[in-house]
Amino acid sequence: MKVLITGGAGFIGSHLADLLIEKGYQVRALDNLDPQVHGCNARRPDYLAPEVELIEGDVRTHSDVRKALDGCGMLVHFAAAVGVGQSMYRMEHYTSVNSLGAAVVLEEAVRRQSSLSKMLVASSMSIYGEGLYKCPDCGSFAPQLRSSEQLLLHQWEVCCPECGETADPLPVPETKPLYPTSIYAINKRSQEEMFLTTGGAYDIPAVAMRFFNVYGTRQALSNPYTGVGAIFASRLLNGNPPVIFEDGIQSRDFIHVKDIARACLMALENPASAGRVLNVGTGRQTSILQIGKAIARELGKPFHDFVIRNQFRAGDIRHCYADISRTKDILGFSAEIEFSRGVSDLCSWVKTCTSSDLVDSATEELEKYGLTK
Numbered sequence: 532m533k534v535l536i537t538g539g540a541g542f543i544g545s546h547l548a549d550l551l552i553e554k555g556y557q558v559r560a561l562d563n564l565d566p567q568v569h570g571c572n573a574r575r576p577d578y579l580a581p582e583v584e585l586i587e588g589d590v591r592t593h594s595d596v597r598k599a600l601d602g603c604g605m606l607v608h609f610a611a612a613v614g615v616g617q618s619m620y621r622m623e624h625y626t627s628v629n630s631l632g633a634a635v636v637l638e639e640a641v642r643r644q645s646s647l648s649k650m651l652v653a654s655s656m657s658i659y660g661e662g663l664y665k666c667p668d669c670g671s672f673a674p675q676l677r678s679s680e681q682l683l684l685h686q687w688e689v690c691c692p693e694c695g696e697t698a699d700p701l702p703v704p705e706t707k708p709l710y711p712t713s714i715y716a717i718n719k720r721s722q723e724e725m726f727l728t729t730g731g732a733y734d735i736p737a738v739a740m741r742f743f744n745v746y747g748t749r750q751a752l753s754n755p756y757t758g759v760g761a762i763f764a765s766r767l768l769n770g771n772p773p774v775i776f777e778d779g780i781q782s783r784d785f786i787h788v789k790d791i792a793r794a795c796l797m798a799l800e801n802p803a804s805a806g807r808v809l810n811v812g813t814g815r816q817t818s819i820l821q822i823g824k825a826i827a828r829e830l831g832k833p834f835h836d837f838v839i840r841n842q843f844r845a846g847d848i849r850h851c852y853a854d855i856s857r858t859k860d861i862l863g864f865s866a867e868i869e870f871s872r873g874v875s876d877l878c879s880w881v882k883t884c885t886s887s888d889l890v891d892s893a894t895e896e897l898e899k900y901g902l903t904k
Contacts, residue, residue: 534551547796552580629721647735658720669693712846778841810854
């Protein structure tokens with residue numbers, strides 16, 4: 532069977548392509564080779580398996596999508612403009628690529644509904660907004676964003692809305708209310724709803740995978756808007772101090788890209804995933820300081836060079852990590868790559884790369900638009 536991966540020349544798409552080829556599938560990739568991801572004068576990435584048929588094109592162009600879908604039995608939609616902060620001042624671009632692009636892909640998919648056995652769309656943990664929390668006295672709650680007044684006082688932790696005490700983070704299940712806090716997050720929520728609704732209406736099995744914080748080889752080192760591990764590594768390799776907002780204790784669920792690819796393959800092949808949204812994470816918290824120290828250690832760089840700004844960015848959350856019980860129950864999936872091994876793998880690869888450090892210019896853009904305080 533032939534599988535189309537939109538965005539298939541990118542970070543996650545290329546790893547899924549490797550796994551699909553290993554399992555005997557044919558793979559076609561549709562990718563626009565965006566310079567922000569692939570660099571100026573982009574061409575077919577060296578890491579993309581030679582067996583992958585690459586079509587350079589745009590998911591917003593019907594003829595490109597039509598050509599790419601021809602003869603395919605499965606559709607994986609990864610193509611997206613990615614970057615929470617940037618999405619807040621390039622709203623039209625992000626919505627065009629992410630929402631309009633999804634609509635064009637789905638219109639073309641519907642024209643081939645009888646030949647498609649599965650659709651999978653990449654969603655994101657960003658659609659949750661803040662994570663889930665528990666107050667020892669008042670119970671669990673799903674907050675919206677911390678107030679600017681609180682953050683200007685450098686009171687970083689989420690507090691119970693009833694008693695005001697500091698609350699503890701809980702793993703986030705798929706049933707948590709969604710409070711997207713950026714245009715990117717709104718786009719991802721839209722994408723997953725579009726795919727599941729269309730799949731249900733036209734009897735095309737569809738699944739939405741809510742990726743948590745993905746890291747690993749092939750992540751775009753020169754893209755300053757996504758992938759904190761890659762951003763830290765790029766800064767260190769270019770002799771610049773990595774920048775941490777708030778106090779660095781904020782935490783995420785970091786999952787290796789190879790585990791993400793394995794979960795996607797399992798979802799494509801398992802009929803029970805149809806119509807579902809599934810978290811894809813490790814179920815473990817890792818603070819930004821922890822990942823920063825781990826990367827500095829692996830690269831042989833001093834951690835004391837990190838700059839902890841004690842500032843915040845509009846829309847930032849404090850803690851969010853996955854409840855993966857549904858994904859375990861339906862797919863039998865658990866992450867296998869330990870954090871220390873994954874960071875070592877990332878840093879070994881980073882040492883072989885050349886990257887442009889654009890973090891300062893990206894931070895200046897956020898400041899210009901009043902998105903940091």
